[in-house]
Amino acid sequence: MMIKVMIVEDEEQIRGILKKMIERTSDCSVVASCGNFASAISEFIKVRPDVVFMDIDLAGESGLDCAKAITEVDPKVKIIFATAHSEYMANAFEIYAFDYLVKPFDLERITKTLERIKAQGDVKETENSDSKSEQSYEKLVIRGKEEINLIDTKDIIMVERADGMCRIVTKDEVFLTATSLTAIQEKLDPSQFMRCHKSYIIRLSAVRKLEVYGRWTYTVTLKDTSETALMTSEKYNEMKQNLLF
Structure with a gap:
């Protein structure tokens, strides 16, 4: 299938470079190219591309806000x-960015990103209205004091709220964040994770x-960690019913 791509970038020269790079990938065509917020929205509505390459800074306008507006038109x-x-x-992945490329652009990286999209086949025609939230479950973006961590949710064993912070426990590492337990819960797949106690989420x-x-x-003993969690009797009964034991 042909993938229709739109470029939103305020520098004309970079738009040209990106266009050449994108069209080096087979079955990818740049159907629109523009440099500001207003034209991006109007062009998007007109051509309905499958993919949008978006700059963060559009001559002083916010590419993040532009991306949010575009996803409201077509999630x-x-x-x-x-x-x-x-x-x-971090802000970009909060609105479910498919990828985040940093200048100077690398042709191989762009090609890999487009190939990943192509590999999904007819995703756009078959995915349901919940597909965006499903995609968002793959990565958890966590702000620390001096860094931003992108955590694969498949690596998370448990999350604990203690002393005003959340501890995200994986097999190899523990991440600390001031993000609330409820906010983290919203980013995790409810079919894989349970808020088993007011202070704990477990896989x-x-x-x-x-x-x-x-x-x-x-008390919940977990695989791949020496740490334990707590579970209320209500959540135990819920888990027992769902897992049929």
């Missing part, structure tokens, strides 16, 4: 941020053992 569009501003990566497939801890609570 299935793939947004690829192509920018010199790596510090906006269901990581549960190894449950032990009674008081009248209304269980």
